[in-house]
Amino acid sequence: MQHFLKETDIKIHQAAEVFSLAHAFKKGRGRHTPPSLKGQTWAMIFSKSSTRTRVSFDVGIHELGGHPIFLNKNDIQLGRGESIFDTANVLSRFVHGLIVRTYDQSEIEQLSELGTIPVINALTDYLHPCQIYTDAFTMAERWADGTNFLESLKGKKLAYFGDTANNIANSWILGAAMFGMELVLAGPEGYEPSEEIKATLSESGYAPTWSFTTDPEAAAKDADVLYTDTWVSMGQEEESAERIAAMKPYSVTSDLMKLGKSDALFMHDLPAYKGMEVQEDVLYGKQSVIFDEAENRLHTQKAIMAVLAEANRR
Ligand code: CP
Ligand code: NVA
Numbered sequence: 149m150q151h152f153l154k155e156t157d158i159k160i161h162q163a164a165e166v167f168s169l170a171h172a173f174k175k176g177r178g179r180h181t182p183p184s185l186k187g188q189t190w191a192m193i194f195s196k197s198s199t200r201t202r203v204s205f206d207v208g209i210h211e212l213g214g215h216p217i218f219l220n221k222n223d224i225q226l227g228r229g230e231s232i233f234d235t236a237n238v239l240s241r242f243v244h245g246l247i248v249r250t251y252d253q254s255e256i257e258q259l260s261e262l263g264t265i266p267v268i269n270a271l272t273d274y275l276h277p278c279q280i281y282t283d284a285f286t287m288a289e290r291w292a293d294g295t296n297f298l299e300s301l302k303g304k305k306l307a308y309f310g311d312t313a314n315n316i317a318n319s320w321i322l323g324a325a326m327f328g329m330e331l332v333l334a335g336p337e338g339y340e341p342s343e344e345i346k347a348t349l350s351e352s353g354y355a356p357t358w359s360f361t362t363d364p365e366a367a368a369k370d371a372d373v374l375y376t377d378t379w380v381s382m383g384q385e386e387e388s389a390e391r392i393a394a395m396k397p398y399s400v401t402s403d404l405m406k407l408g409k410s411d412a413l414f415m416h417d418l419p420a421y422k423g424m425e426v427q428e429d430v431l432y433g434k435q436s437v438i439f440d441e442a443e444n445r446l447h448t449q450k451a452i453m454a455v456l457a458e459a460n461r462r
Contacts, residue, residue: 149260149263149264149265149266149460150456150459151260151266151267151268152267152268152269153253153256153257153260153268153275153277154275154277154319154322154348154352155275155277155281155322155323155326156322156326156352156353156354158452158455160298160326163281163298163327164297165451165455166281166451166455167284167285167288167292167297167298168297169450169451169454169455170285170444170448170451171289171297171447173447173450173451174289177211177447181211181212181213181450182454183212183213184212184213184453184454184457184458185209185212185213185214185244186212186214187213188213188214188215188243188245189215189243189244190205190209190214190215190216190243190245190246191216191217191219191242191243191246192216192246192247192249193221193224193226193239193247193248194218194220195221195226195232195249195250196249196271196382196383197382198249198270198271200418200445201249201445202218204445204446204449205270205449207446208446208450209453211450212450212453212457214244217243219239232248232250232255233255236259236262236267237262240262240264243265245265245266245267245268245453245456246259246268247267248267248268249270249272251272252272252274253272253273253275255272256272266460268449268452268453268456273315274315274318274344275315275319275322276315276316276319276417277319277322277323278445278452279417279445280316280319280320280323281448281452282441282444282445282448282449283323283375283441284301284323284327285297285447285448286415286437286441286444287301287304287373287413287415288301291304298327301327301328301329302327303328303329303330305370305371305372306320306330306332306372307332307334307371307373307375307408308320308331308332308333308334308367309334309335309364309367309374309376309398309399309425310334310377310379310395310399310425311335311339311377311378312334312339312341312360313335313339313341313342314381316417317335317341317377318341318345318348320333320358320375321345321349321356321358322348322349322352324358325354325355325358326352326354328357329357331359332358332361332366332367332371333359333361334361334362334363334364334367334398335360335362335395335398336362336395336398337362338394339395340360341360364397364404365407368405369408370407370408370409371407371408371409372409373413373414373415374415375414375415376399376400376416376425376426377416377425378421378424378425379391379392379395379421379424379425380392392424395425399423399424399425400426400427401427401430402429402430404430405435411435412435413435413436413437414426414430414433414435414436414437414438415436415437415441416431416436416438416441418438418442420438
């Protein structure tokens with residue numbers, strides 16, 4: 149059973165297929181999406197808030213011919229203390245796939261070990277792989293000639309600013325290695341990538357392509373993409389004041405954008421906090437691709453589900 153808990157759970161030839169399929173789904177939307185999930189019901193169990201992930205999976209499952217069921221933690225017994233493991237174990241007797249947003253990566257790893265239905269990571273504290281595949285596709289659709297999506301990413305410089313120890317930064321450490329991109333993480337001391345993510349990368353077999361600096365200007369220099377995420381992730385609200393103070397020098401401003409290549413993209417997984425990790429003129433500026441990036445969650449996740457469905461049929 150193939151799952152998608154981290155970037156490297158999808159093999160590199162499948163990643164190429166994800167990008168081509170996402171492109172085809174986007175172009176042909178409403179006309180010829182193959183019914184990869186026909187007759188199937190997929191459950192989405194969310195223990196944290198979501199706009200993009202929730203809606204794009206709901207619509208995507210429907211467009212692939214399946215039936216989505218959205219289950220918010222507080223509407224089911226999970227909210228009264230039933231474990232995510234028991235919840236998913238029961239649901240796996242009813243449904244054909246699980247999409248889970250939760251805190252601990254170990255919870256979704258346990259679920260996948262049930263081994264009866266595919267599990268997709270819709271964000272944990274540790275990783276957000278659906279976002280990173282979408283971001284990579286959003287870059288590739290600008291840089292590729294319509295066919296060589298994966299190749300178009302190779303050697304490109306991605307500069308990431310702010311919380312260099314969160315789920316998005318971790319996921320980019322894996323994604324950049326897999327896609328052959330140079331990743332420069334610029335953040336404050338004390339927020340360096342963890343030993344855990346270094347170990348996960350090492351186990352994947354992909355060589356590291358990332359570096360860490362406390363100097364945002366050095367990171368931005370000649371970058372192809374300037375990327376940021378919130379300084380206070382879901383579950384970290386109590387640390388808000390210290391995080392904001394530490395990360396202030398890493399806000400993406402128009403001056404920082406000017407250090408990147410003249411055609412550099414600005415990206416953000418959203419939701420964005422204007423005046424904090426990004427200034428408003430950059431967020432809505434001409435180099436920003438944030439709304440294409442959000443839209444592409446739909447096309448990319450449909451492609452991921454189609455590729456997994458195909459692999460799990462064999
Ligand atoms: N980027 C992202 O995952 O957004 P949501 O939290 O709204 O799903
Ligand atoms: N790092 C953010 C990403 C939100 C999509 C969080 O975990 O809250």
